[in-house]
Amino acid sequence: MSDSVEGQWDHEVDLLVIGSGAGAMTTGIVGHDRGARVLLIEKGDHYGGSSAMSGGSLWVPNNHWMEGTGIDDSRADALAYLQEITAGEVAAEKLEAYVDHASETVKYLAERAGLRMYSMPAYSDYYPRAAGSKPGGRSLDPETFDARTLGDDLLSMVEQNPQMLVMNRVFMTIPQSRTMLTRAPGWVGLIVKLVSRYVLDLPWRFKSSRDRFLAMGNSLVGMLRQAMLDREIPLWLDSGAREFIVEDGRVVGVVADKGGQPVRIRAVKGVVLAAGGFEGNQAMREKYLPQPSRVEWSCANKNNTGDIIEMARDLGAGLEFMDDGWWGPVTVVEGEKNARMLVIEKSLPGSIMVNQAGQRFVNEAAPYVDVVNAQYANHTDAVPCVPCYLVFDARFRKNYPVGPLLPGAQQPDLMIRRLLRDGYLKRSNTIEGLAKEIGVDAEGLAESVRRNNEFAATGKDLDFGRGDTVFDRYYGDEKVEPNPCLAPISDAPFYAMEAYPGELGTKGGIRTNASAQVMKDSGTVIEGLYAIGNCSSPVMGRTYAGAGATLGPATTFGYIAARHAISDG
Numbered sequence: 062m063s064d065s066v067e068g069q070w071d072h073e074v075d076l077l078v079i080g081s082g083a084g085a086m087t088t089g090i091v092g093h094d095r096g097a098r099v100l101l102i103e104k105g106d107h108y109g110g111s112s113a114m115s116g117g118s119l120w121v122p123n124n125h126w127m128e129g130t131g132i133d134d135s136r137a138d139a140l141a142y143l144q145e146i147t148a149g150e151v152a153a154e155k156l157e158a159y160v161d162h163a164s165e166t167v168k169y170l171a172e173r174a175g176l177r178m179y180s181m182p183a184y185s186d187y188y189p190r191a192a193g194s195k196p197g198g199r200s201l202d203p204e205t206f207d208a209r210t211l212g213d214d215l216l217s218m219v220e221q222n223p224q225m226l227v228m229n230r231v232f233m234t235i236p237q238s239r240t241m242l243t244r245a246p247g248w249v250g251l252i253v254k255l256v257s258r259y260v261l262d263l264p265w266r267f268k269s270s271r272d273r274f275l276a277m278g279n280s281l282v283g284m285l286r287q288a289m290l291d292r293e294i295p296l297w298l299d300s301g302a303r304e305f306i307v308e309d310g311r312v313v314g315v316v317a318d319k320g321g322q323p324v325r326i327r328a329v330k331g332v333v334l335a336a337g338g339f340e341g342n343q344a345m346r347e348k349y350l351p352q353p354s355r356v357e358w359s360c361a362n363k364n365n366t367g368d369i370i371e372m373a374r375d376l377g378a379g380l381e382f383m384d385d386g387w388w389g390p391v392t393v394v395e396g397e398k399n400a401r402m403l404v405i406e407k408s409l410p411g412s413i414m415v416n417q418a419g420q421r422f423v424n425e426a427a428p429y430v431d432v433v434n435a436q437y438a439n440h441t442d443a444v445p446c447v448p449c450y451l452v453f454d455a456r457f458r459k460n461y462p463v464g465p466l467l468p469g470a471q472q473p474d475l476m477i478r479r480l481l482r483d484g485y486l487k488r489s490n491t492i493e494g495l496a497k498e499i500g501v502d503a504e505g506l507a508e509s510v511r512r513n514n515e516f517a518a519t520g521k522d523l524d525f526g527r528g529d530t531v532f533d534r535y536y537g538d539e540k541v542e543p544n545p546c547l548a549p550i551s552d553a554p555f556y557a558m559e560a561y562p563g564e565l566g567t568k569g570g571i572r573t574n575a576s577a578q579v580m581k582d583s584g585t586v587i588e589g590l591y592a593i594g595n596c597s598s599p600v601m602g603r604t605y606a607g608a609g610a611t612l613g614p615a616t617t618f619g620y621i622a623a624r625h626a627i628s629d630g
């Protein structure tokens with residue numbers, strides 16, 4: 062931290078936004094529209110952060126795109142739901158601020174900034190049994206965005222996580238991915254259509270391997286980036302903030318390293334921190350998160366190293382939920398930059414997850430945060446659960462994708478010999494043999510498989526209730542009866558793959574109030590300073606309301622912060 066020296070500024074704006082994810086861009090757009098001179102600064106040489114890598118969905122209760130889906134929503138239902146699932150750990154004013162402004166934010170962006178999304182009526186809230194939950198509609202998926210309007214600027218956007226692309230290259234929307242991954246009717250034609258559009262994008266095909274028909278996180282960020290370009294809002298890359306400048310207790314600017322040179326930026330109305338979590342910082346992971354925890358297990362942007370969280374703490378800001386993450390079980394593929402989350406394969410019928418005793422420990426189809434919470438809760442020195450193992454059989458392997466593997470029908474074992482040889486994927490003709498391969502208790506595994514097979518026949522998982530809720534079944538195989546999430550593990554060979562407690566980003570961060578202002582532990586506000594997204598304390602507390610529960614708040618509190626900083630008064 063340094064004090065300002067009159068006349069020593071290199072640059073002056075009204076609103077300075079640190080970071081360039083979807084929340085940061087929303088802040089910039091809203092601030093600009095309210096007449097502010099805005100600047101976004103980004104530490105990396107690409108913009109978009111984890112937001113660009115993500116599914117791009119936003120969880121927005123009572124949103125205008127729900128009209129016509131037949132699902133009724135209300136402020137009261139949304140609040141009841143959030144109150145129940147956050148279990149008293151999040152201030153009521155903050156929950157209310159979210160419910161009151163989330164739909165307003167997406168409506169504003171739709172009407173003023175070209176955001177196009179649609180409601181997913183079949184994508185249930187993650188806790189369908191909680192009061193006020195909805196069977197779908199609150200999760201919004203970005204429509205595809207034709208990024209030809211961005212020109213070469215697209216090449217400066219962080220690339221989509223390959224796990225969300227067809228053949229690691231071609232974009233698909235969330236419902237399209239579900240069609241392909243569960244091999245629902247029309248899936249082959251859909252692949253042909255998407256791949257043809259990619260191949261025929263000439264002459265761009267000779268310039269870059271990146272698909273320009275964006276979906277998911279790239280589409281969300283692409284639309285917001287377009288709105289920034291239309292407004293000529295500046296974005297500096299290679300410009301990490303490293304120090305706050307404070308005057309009489311108020312944050313009045315920052316020192317940033319712009320291409321290696323220190324630049325003092327004055328922010329007349331406010332500084333908004335939107336710099337992501339600390340997923341890329343091993344020391345902070347060891348300090349704050351449950352153990353063990355590794356950077357390599359994160360699916361998120363590794364430039365998010367928590368430096369802003371530590372800077373704010375040094376300024377006296379409170380920190381909350383630092384031991385939590387947007388968890389999900391992951392597989393780590395050698396040579397890939399990020400871990401891949403096991404979202405669909407853990408719900409599809411004919412797989413189980415087991416600890417080293419060969420025992421199941423969770424409803425695998427439960428929300429991904431719950432799976433990792435259970436993994437840590439069951440991890441002991443005597444019976445490790447980190448890693449745990451995803452176990453499946455030949456039928457499962459043939460029909461469904463698993464991590465980086467395409468279904469065996471398209472990519473038979475002959476084509477993945479290296480992964481088998483390197484031990485990434487273990488295989489055996491017997492369950493006992495497989496147990497030996499992965500070092501888990503053979504009797505325990507045989508018993509877990511036997512019980513799974515019994516549950517598959519009756520359609521009722523008596524141990525963990527897998528497939529009991531509409532959320533569980535979203536990624537089940539609707540062709541499988543009586544329970545789309547349960548099938549026998551009976552066809553040799555049998556397979557297993559390690560699964561680690563990973564995340565889509567860390568959750569805990571700087572304490573904020575309902576206006577996104579940074580607060581000290583004492584409850585007083587640090588004037589001039591706001592925080593949103595994963596560097597701030599989550600409005601979701603320890604839970605995950607539904608698909609989009611991280612980006613929904615990041616954009617909404619960006620909207621709130623910009624309006625508060627650039628108030629009409």
Ligand SMILES: Cc1cc2nc3c(=O)[nH]c(=O)nc-3n(C[C@H](O)[C@H](O)[C@H](O)COP(=O)(O)OP(=O)(O)OC[C@H]3O[C@@H](n4cnc5c(N)ncnc54)[C@H](O)[C@@H]3O)c2cc1C
Binds near residue numbers: 085113116117362611
């Ligand atoms: C594969 C994947 C799928 C996901 N799917 C979804 C989904 O569908 N819906 C959902 O809600 N969430 C999803 N998430 C999670 C979501 O992407 C993140 O929680 C969200 O993007 C966090 O937003 P943010 O603005 O906090 O951080 P980011 O979007 O990561 O932006 C932070 C930016 O700040 C920059 N930065 C860091 N430090 C500094 C500094 N000192 N100075 C300047 N810049 C700095 C970083 O480089 C980065 O660009 C997904 C994540 C992943 C990885």
